[in-house]
Amino acid sequence: MKVRLCIILNLILVGSVFSQDMSYEEIMVQLQACPKECRCPQDFPRAVYCDSKGLTTIPNIPPHTWYLYLQNNNIEVLSADALRNATQLTGVEQGVFSTMVRLAHLYMDDNALSSVPSPLPSSLEHLRLSRNRISKIPAGIFSGLNKLNLLDLQSNKLMDDAVTEVSLKGLNNLVQINLAKNQLTTMPIGLPPTTTQLFLDGNNIEKIPEGYFKGLPKMSFIRLNYNKLVSSGVPKDVFNVSSILDLQLSHNQLTEVPLIPSGLEHLYLDHNKISSKPEICLLYDTNESGPHLRYLRLDGNEIKPPIPSDILSCFRLLTSIII
Ligand SMILES: *[C@@H]1O[C@H](CO)[C@@H](O)[C@H](O)[C@H]1NC(C)=O
Ligand SMILES: *[C@@H]1O[C@H](CO)[C@@H](O)[C@H](O)[C@H]1NC(C)=O
Ligand SMILES: *[C@@H]1O[C@H](CO)[C@@H](O)[C@H](O)[C@H]1NC(C)=O
Numbered sequence: 001m002k003v004r005l006c007i008i009l010n011l012i013l014v015g016s017v018f019s020q021d022m023s024y025e026e027i028m029v030q031l032q033a034c035p036k037e038c039r040c041p042q043d044f045p046r047a048v049y050c051d052s053k054g055l056t057t058i059p060n061i062p063p064h065t066w067y068l069y070l071q072n073n074n075i076e077v078l079s080a081d082a083l084r085n086a087t088q089l090t091g092v093e094q095g096v097f098s099t100m101v102r103l104a105h106l107y108m109d110d111n112a113l114s115s116v117p118s119p120l121p122s123s124l125e126h127l128r129l130s131r132n133r134i135s136k137i138p139a140g141i142f143s144g145l146n147k148l149n150l151l152d153l154q155s156n157k158l159m160d161d162a163v164t165e166v167s168l169k170g171l172n173n174l175v176q177i178n179l180a181k182n183q184l185t186t187m188p189i190g191l192p193p194t195t196t197q198l199f200l201d202g203n204n205i206e207k208i209p210e211g212y213f214k215g216l217p218k219m220s221f222i223r224l225n226y227n228k229l230v231s232s233g234v235p236k237d238v239f240n241v242s243s244i245l246d247l248q249l250s251h252n253q254l255t256e257v258p259l260i261p262s263g264l265e266h267l268y269l270d271h272n273k274i275s276s277k278p279e280i281c282l283l284y285d286t287n288e289s290g291p292h293l294r295y296l297r298l299d300g301n302e303i304k305p306p307i308p309s310d311i312l313s314c315f316r317l318l319t320s321i322i323i
Contacts, residue, residue, distance in 0.1 A: 030046075031045060035059035037059055045064065047066070047069070051073070053073060058070065065103055071109040075113065105124075106127050107126070110130075111129075111132050120141070127150065130153065130156070131156075134158060150174075160186050163179070163190070165190040172192060175194060175195065176197040177191065180202050180203070182202075183204065196221065196243075205228060206230065207234070210238065213240075222244060225252075226251045239264075245263065245265050249267075254269065254273065260282065262291045262292060264293055269297060269298055274302060281314035290315075294318060297321075298322065
């Protein structure tokens with residue numbers, strides 16, 4: 001009875017394993033090379049789960065891994081050296097990453113890294129390093145990472161001098177960068193022109209340089225909540241970029257409503273110091289269909305209900321307004 005059950009179970013497992021784009025041999029190699037600390041699901045053999053295991057170093061990762069989860073450990077370094085040692089353990093000739101030429105997602109949130117790890121495989125698409133102790137991004141570290149579209153460095157210790165002109169060089173397809181909850185006092189420089197989403201909440205940013213978004217023609221989502229922006233630090237023309245859809249400036253020290261592009265759909269200005277009768281319909285351009293704003297937050301300012309009538313006559317597509 002027991003034996004029969006095992007056979008049936010095996011058949012089911014093999015059946016589901018074959019639904020992936022790996023050969024039977026590859027799957028076997030992958031599962032047999034699974035580090036003992038980690039979990040390699042039979043029905044998803046491209047993924048290796050080594051999260052929350054108290055690891056201080058990276059175990060030897062099987063060659064066909066595309067998704068590597070290392071969150072919530074105590075890993076301090078991911079140096080070529082550490083990887084060289086790891087490969088020696090199993091006698092693999094080349095470095096670990098040279099066999100991991102397809103690694104797409106590397107998740108190392110909640111570790112103890114003090115620097116962006118290197119070297120990184122050029123196949124990488126998502127790199128998550130939030131809640132580490134990263135204070136530096138060595139120059140050239142991202143060169144060749146042409147496929148990386150998401151970089152999460154939230155809740156680290158990055159200061160202004162850590163994000164220089166050369167820091168992000170090589171990220172030719174970056175879409176989202178998250179630098180929230182660091183120690184920046186100025187806007188990061190050297191963002192790739194492909195950048196679409198910029199998250200900078202919870203820093204100490206006081207001003208935005210003139211023309212900052214000019215070289216960023218795809219910028220759509222800008223989050224600058226919980227900073228120290230004052231209206232004199234926000235140049236009149238700075239948001240004059242027609243691609244911006246979502247602009248979040250909550251919890252700053254703004255006294256005026258900034259000019260906005262007519263394509264903007266969501267504007268967050270709550271918890272600033274905007275006066276009771278702000279000038280509100282300030283647009284860079286006029287569109288025959290009018291401004292596109294649908295969502296507006298103005299609560300936590302000096303404005304008191306009722307909703308000023310010029311807001312409603314200006315933004316005819318508005319579906320939500322919070323005063
Ligand atoms: C690699 O192994 C050598 C020799 O055992 C050791 O001295 C070195 O500290 C190891 N490196 C890392 C990063 O673990
Ligand atoms: C906004 O940008 C457009 C196109 O770059 C330019 O023609 C226009 O003068 C700018 N408007 C303001 C108010 O800066
Ligand atoms: C007005 O907005 C529409 C919809 O976003 C856009 O396609 C069109 O190019 C805009 N026209 C002008 C004059 O900006």
